[in-house]
Amino acid sequence: MRRGHRFGVEALRRRDRVADRGAADVLMALRRPVESLLSVALRRVARQRPDVFERLGSFQDASFVLAPDELPVAFRLAPRGTSGTVRVARRADPAPCTARIAGPLASLLGLFDGSIDADAAFFSRSIRVEGDIQAVMALHNTLEAAELTLADLLGLAPPASELANAGLRLVLRRVVIRDAAVTRA
Amino acid sequence: MLRAAVEAGADSIYCGLRDETNARNFPGLNFSPDELAEAVAWAHSRGAKVLVAINTFARAGAMGAWRASVDAAAGARADAIIVADLGVLAYAHASHPDLRLHLSVQAAAGSADAINYYEQAYGVRRVVLPRVLAAPEIAGLVRDISIEVEAFVFGGLCVMAEGRCALSSYATGKSPNLSGVCSPPEAVSLEETDGRLTPRLAGFMLDRFPPGAAAGYPTLCKGRFEARGEASYLFEEPTSLNAMGLLAELRNAGVRAVKIEGRQRGKAYVARVAAAFRGALDALDRGETIESYEPLLSNLAEGGRETSGAYRKTWR
Numbered sequence: 102m103r104r105g106h107r108f109g110v111e112a113l114r115r116r117d118r119v120a121d122r123g124a125a126d127v128l129m130a131l132r133r134p135v136e137s138l139l140s141v142a143l144r145r146v147a148r149q150r151p152d153v154f155e156r157l158g159s160f161q162d163a164s165f166v167l168a169p170d171e172l173p174v175a176f177r178l179a180p181r182g183t184s185g186t187v188r189v190a191r192r193a194d195p196a197p198c199t200a201r202i203a204g205p206l207a208s209l210l211g212l213f214d215g216s217i218d219a220d221a222a223f224f225s226r227s228i229r230v231e232g233d234i235q236a237v238m239a240l241h242n243t244l245e246a247a248e249l250t251l252a253d254l255l256g257l258a259p260p261a262s263e264l265a266n267a268g269l270r271l272v273l274r275r276v277v278i279r280d281a282a283v284t285r286a
Numbered sequence: 287m288l289r290a291a292v293e294a295g296a297d298s299i300y301c302g303l304r305d306e307t308n309a310r311n312f313p314g315l316n317f318s319p320d321e322l323a324e325a326v327a328w329a330h331s332r333g334a335k336v337l338v339a340i341n342t343f344a345r346a347g348a349m350g351a352w353r354a355s356v357d358a359a360a361g362a363r364a365d366a367i368i369v370a371d372l373g374v375l376a377y378a379h380a381s382h383p384d385l386r387l388h389l390s391v392q393a394a395a396g397s398a399d400a401i402n403y404y405e406q407a408y409g410v411r412r413v414v415l416p417r418v419l420a421a422p423e424i425a426g427l428v429r430d431i432s433i434e435v436e437a438f439v440f441g442g443l444c445v446m447a448e449g450r451c452a453l454s455s456y457a458t459g460k461s462p463n464l465s466g467v468c469s470p471p472e473a474v475s476l477e478e479t480d481g482r483l484t485p486r487l488a489g490f491m492l493d494r495f496p497p498g499a500a501a502g503y504p505t506l507c508k509g510r511f512e513a514r515g516e517a518s519y520l521f522e523e524p525t526s527l528n529a530m531g532l533l534a535e536l537r538n539a540g541v542r543a544v545k546i547e548g549r550q551r552g553k554a555y556v557a558r559v560a561a562a563f564r565g566a567l568d569a570l571d572r573g574e575t576i577e578s579y580e581p582l583l584s585n586l587a588e589g590g591r592e593t594s595g596a597y598r599k600t601w602r
Contacts, residue, residue, distance in 0.1 A: 156314050211554075218555040221586045224501050229478055234504075235313055235471035238550075242314030245287055245552045 125173035125191050132174070132189035139176070139187035142254050147182045153247040154182045160239040163199035168192055169206035180240075200232030200240075210269060213254070215245050288325050288336070290553035295564030298335040300368060301325070301549065302466075307355040308339045309392060310549045311466025323362040335365035339549075340378075341390035342466045343371045353377055360385050368414065369393075375408040388412040391438065392463065394450065398430035405433050412436055414545065417443060417527070420599045421535045428540030437536055439529040440559055441547025442503065442588060443522065443595060444468075453506040453521070457488040469505040476504070500524075500590030508588075524589030530566055530580050532597050537570070555586055 147154055154161055161181055168175035177188040177198065190196065202209065208227050211217030219241050222228040230237050251269045252262030291299045302308025304316040317325060326336045338359040344352040352374045359367045360382040367385060369375050370392035378385055391414040395401050404410040412434035415424065428435055444451060454468045455461035462468040473488040481497030485504035492509035495501050502508045502524025511520050527547070529536065536544065544567075546559050566579040584592065 158313065160313065215553045218552050218558075218586060220503075220551050220588075221555065224588055224590060225585065226483065226495070226498060226501060229483075230476055231478065233472070234474040234476065238315075238471045239313035241552070242312060242550075246314065248289075248553075 121173035121192075128172070128174045128189065129191065136186075136188055140185065142256055143178070143180065143185040143187055144183050145256050146249065146253060147180075147185055150247060150249075151182070153243060153249070154180060154185075156243045156246055157239055160199075160236045163233070163236045163240075165236070165240060166190070166194075166198045166201040167209055168201060168203040169209055170204060171206050175201075175203075198232065199236045200230065200234070202228060202230055202237065204228035210251065212241070213244060214250050214266075214269065215248065216270065287549075287553045287556050288329065290557040291560050292329055292332050292334045294557045294560035296334065296546075296560045298337055298365070298543070299329060300337040300339050300545070302339045303355050303358060305351055305355070306464075306466045307342055307352050309341050309462045309466050309468075310339075311342075312471065312550055315550060319358040319362065322358060322364070326362045326364055330363075336362075337366045337368055337388060338362075338364045339368045339390065340374060341368050341370045341392045343392075343463050344373050345464065349373060349377070353381075356382065356385075366412070375404070375410070379408040383409075386411050388414060388436070390414055391416055396427075398427055401427075401431045401433065405431070412543070414438070418596050421532055421539050421597050424536065424541065424597075425539035434542040435540055436543040436545055437529075437541045437597075438527060438547055439533065439536070439544040440563065440583070441527055441551075443525065443527050443593070444507070451507070454487075457490055457506055469503070474504045502589040523591070525591045525593045526587035526589070527595045528580075528583060528587065528592040529594050529597050530563065530576065530583075532594055533563075533566055533576065534570055536597070558586065559583055 157180060163180070165178040166175050167178060173192055174189050175192050175194065177190050179186045204222065204227055208217055208222055212219055212222065212228070219228070223230065250262070250266045252265045255265060257265055288299050288301060301322070302310055302316045303322060304318055305311060308316065310316065322338065329336045340352060340355045340359065352371065356367060356374065356378045365386060366388050367378060368388045368390045369378060370390035375387060378387055387408060387410045389395055389401070389404050389410045389412065393404070394416045395404060395413055396416045396418055401413050404413070410433060414436045417438055419427065424435065424437065451463070452461065455464070458470055458473040460467050460470045469487050475486045477484045477486070483495040483501055485492045485501070487504055487506060490506065490509070492504055492506065493502070507521040508519070508524040509521070510517050513520065533544065544563065546563060548555055548559065562579050562582045566576040569576050569579065
């Protein structure tokens with residue numbers, strides 16, 4: 102297990118508003134099926150694309166927290182090949198992790214399928230990164246090389262896969278246009 | 287990423303092998319020799335060329351990795367290798383006489399005498415110019431050499447003496463010139479408190495960005511430091527090169543190929559930048575203006591700002 106980091110947990114707790122706490126309680130109560138779905142998807146990708154995990158090298162043992170801004174919960178990813186897991190945790194979960202990546206859900210999905218440029222998202226402060234930057238770079242470069250899509254993660258076959266990917270592209274195009282408008286303003 | 291560049295209209299793609307022999311030796315990036323051969327075959331099937339960067343400086347007594355990379359590139363039928371080190375050039379020239387050699391920007395060859403030496407001694411066929419020359423200076427240089435000239439037109443900028451920067455080495459023990467990494471990620475930390483972002487490199491605080499302010503790469507050269515009570519960018523500002531507006535001038539100066547920096551960027555960046563420059567170059571070929579292409583890339587820039595760099599030396 103890699104060295105873990107604890108990130109501003111007190112600050113995160115302060116931001117955990119009462120309304121969010123209620124929503125978090127509901128999502129935490131329902132987390133098991135989500136965890137199961139995402140972990141199965143991760144392991145399926147590991148079986149179908151072992152090259153993806155080989156490229157991660159020693160960072161297969163890392164644990165990444167992915168925290169969408171819109172959700173009161175975060176996702177804890179442990180990419181250990183065919184035994185990889187995805188867990189749902191509260192945003193202010195104090196458990197250590199290797200790195201934490203936070204930002205709008207659409208940006209995180211765009212980083213997953215490579216349709217959003219990670220450096221530009223960092224420059225514009227759209228995404229926020231803390232912890233082991235080497236692990237974050239390894240994850241980013243691995244995902245870029247893998248050319249995975251949302252449909253790959255969900256295990257969808259055509260035509261559902263085409264619909265899912267087209268839907269994500271539509272959402273992400275809006276994110277790119279919005280970011281460009283912000284930069285030019 | 288290579289596929290994204292070709293599909294966006296790039297004529298050639300430069301890439302590296304997964305080790306210290308190229309200047310982007312970052313985790314998860316680059317090709318194994320087998321992957322390189324596969325990528326070259328795919329690119330050739332689409333009419334594109336692959337140029338392999340073997341552009342770090344070999345360590346004394348440890349040439350093995352650099353020679354292996356040259357052999358791997360030749361074995362993969364790469365169209366050229368991009369080299370800076372004299373020993374690596376000598377090895378490639380002697381061992382693979384049919385392998386086309388390009389002189390890397392890392393060699394910092396900015397005079398006709400230097401470039402002509404590389405051509406005569408090692409058969410170098412193209413020079414990638416250091417980013418220190420103004421467009422009229424390039425025109426003057428081209429008149430005195432007989433090999434092709436390639437110039438960077440978009441992407442990150444380094445402190446001016448290419449291949450000679452020791453800032454990363456001073457702070458972390460690793461440098462782009464020898465280890466293939468500038469500001470190695472294991473030495474970088476990013477701390478965000480109340481929306482203020484503080485990047486550090488090996489403990490050196492590089493800047494403190496207020497909430498919402500555009501950030502730059504966590505390198506010492508882009509750091510903002512306090513001297514005599516005033517905070518300023520002592521080396522250079524976090525700004526990206528965009529010389530699209532100078533494409534016609536560079537072409538008239540004799541530049542044969544333009545280069546887009548960003549091997550550590552993603553395919554979204556590569557596709558957008560390559561498509562924009564493809565469109566601009568094609569527009570120039572048709573005798574049209576390229577103004578409509580110039581604002582397409584503004585939100586990709588480091589620090590949210592762009593410059594035409596030394597090509598237009600406004601400080602003179």
